[in-house]
Amino acid sequence: MITLxxxxxxILEDTLxxxxxxxxxxxxxxxxxxxxxxxEPDLQLVIIRPADVPTYVAYGAADIGVTGKDVLMExxxxxxxxxxxxxxxxxRLSVAQVRDAPALPPHHRLRVATKYPAITQAHFAQRDxxxxxxxxxxxxxxxxxVGLADVIVDLVDTGNTLKANGLIETEIITHITARxxxxxxxMKTKHAAIKHWLARFAEAVEARx
Ligand code: ATP
Ligand code: PRP
Numbered sequence: 001m002i003t004l005x006x007x008x009x010x011i012l013e014d015t016l017x018x019x020x021x022x023x024x025x026x027x028x029x030x031x032x033x034x035x036x037x038x039x040e041p042d043l044q045l046v047i048i049r050p051a052d053v054p055t056y057v058a059y060g061a062a063d064i065g066v067t068g069k070d071v072l073m074e075x076x077x078x079x080x081x082x083x084x085x086x087x088x089x090x091x092r093l094s095v096a097q098v099r100d101a102p103a104l105p106p107h108h109r110l111r112v113a114t115k116y117p118a119i120t121q122a123h124f125a126q127r128d129x130x131x132x133x134x135x136x137x138x139x140x141x142x143x144x145x146v147g148l149a150d151v152i153v154d155l156v157d158t159g160n161t162l163k164a165n166g167l168i169e170t171e172i173i174t175h176i177t178a179r180x181x182x183x184x185x186x187m188k189t190k191h192a193a194i195k196h197w198l199a200r201f202a203e204a205v206e207a208r209x
Contacts, residue, residue: 001042001043001044002043002044002063002064002190002193002194002197003044003045003046003061003062003063003064004043004044004045004046004062004063004064004065004066005045005046005048005052005053005056005057005061005062005064005065005066005067006045006046006047006048006053006065006066007047007048007050007052007053007066007067008047008049009050010089011050011066011067011068011088011089012030012047014086014088014089014178015066015086015088015178016030018086018088018201018204018205018208019038019204021204021207021208022200022203022204023039024038024039024040024043025038025039026038026039026045027039030047033047034046034047034048035047042193046061046062050067050068050071051071051074053065053066053071053181054067054071054072054075054077054080054181055075057079057080057182057183058075058078058079058080058183059079059183060183060185060186062183063182063183063186063190063193063194064180064181064182064183064194064197064198065181066086066178066179066180066181067178067179067181068089068091068176068177068179069174069176069177069178069179070093070116070119070155070176072179072181073116073119073174074116074117074118076118077181079183079184080181080182080183080184081181081182081184081187082179082180082181082182083180083182083198084179084180084198084201084202084205085177085179085205086177086178086179086180086201086205087177087178087205087208087209088177088178088208089176089177089178090157090175090176090177091155091156091157091175091176092155092156092157092172092174092175092176093116093119093153093154093156093172093173093174093176094153094154094155094156094169094170094171094172094173095112095123095151095152095169095170095171095173096141096144096151096152096153096154096156096162096167096168096170097144097150097151097152097167097168097170098144098145098166098167098168099166099167099168101150104150109130109131110124110129110131110132110150110151111131111132111134111148111149111150111151112131112132112133112134112150112151112153113134113135113136113140113143113144113148113149113151113152113153114133114135114136114140114152114153114154115135115136115137115138115140115154116153117133117135119153119173119174120133120153121133123153123173134148134149140152140153140154141154141161141162141165141167142165144167145165145166151170152167153173155176156169180198180201182194182198
């Protein structure tokens with residue numbers, strides 16, 4: 001049995017059509033069940049929060065998983081192989097601020113609100129900038145509007161959320177897509193089965209392209 005970790009929301013929305021193209025469908029109520037059998041007897045799904053996918057796979061509670069590159073970079077990727085870019089759930093991780101924000105005084109320590117403190121710290125450290133990090137769990141766009149932060153680091157796709165809140169993207173940190181991750185031990189102990197599923201996903205990626 002191979003256990004595939006997926007998360008509700010964009011990852012599930014984009015992965016289910018891929019599975020369907022591979023001839024695989026959930027065989028249970030995907031909205032309610034957390035462990036869902038599929039039409040393939042040797043494949044089951046577990047449905048978890050996006051940020052938990054690397055943890056489930058690294059501990060071997062799931063053999064393989066689909067997660068955003070943003071989540072992987074923030075997690076660090078220890079205990080995981082990342083063999084395949086699925087080229088779905090595309091977006092970018094960017095720095096944004098209020099449009100026409102006044103210049104900051106010299107030596108001001110930039111306050112950054114984000115769900116991604118590790119990536120953000122590394123990004124500003126590369127620029128020799130020590131920043132004050134404010135960890136948030138969502139609705140980052142609000143932080144500069146209410147004086148909680150000078151800038152945010154958040155995901156941008158269409159840019160509509162930034163625009164609607166009067167913010168502008170000032171820098172792209174990295175482009176993001178969803179990746180297939182594999183538990184390192186399972187890659188050895190379940191080698192044939194995992195290779196089989198990786199090949200099927202790779203074919204589906206090619207077919208979409
Ligand atoms: P949670 O509910 O745990 O806060 P979330 O809101 O981050 O999770 P999703 O919005 O479904 O969950 O995002 C899952 C992944 O999809 C992200 O990690 C990212 O890789 C990608 N993603 C997020 N926002 C967008 C977007 N606007 N457009 C495209 N892909 C996105
Ligand atoms: C994501 C992201 C941005 C928005 C960007 O939020 O955090 O707010 O999408 O997309 P856009 O550029 O197409 O407008 P999401 O909808 O996941 O909400 P959340 O961060 O509050 O969970």
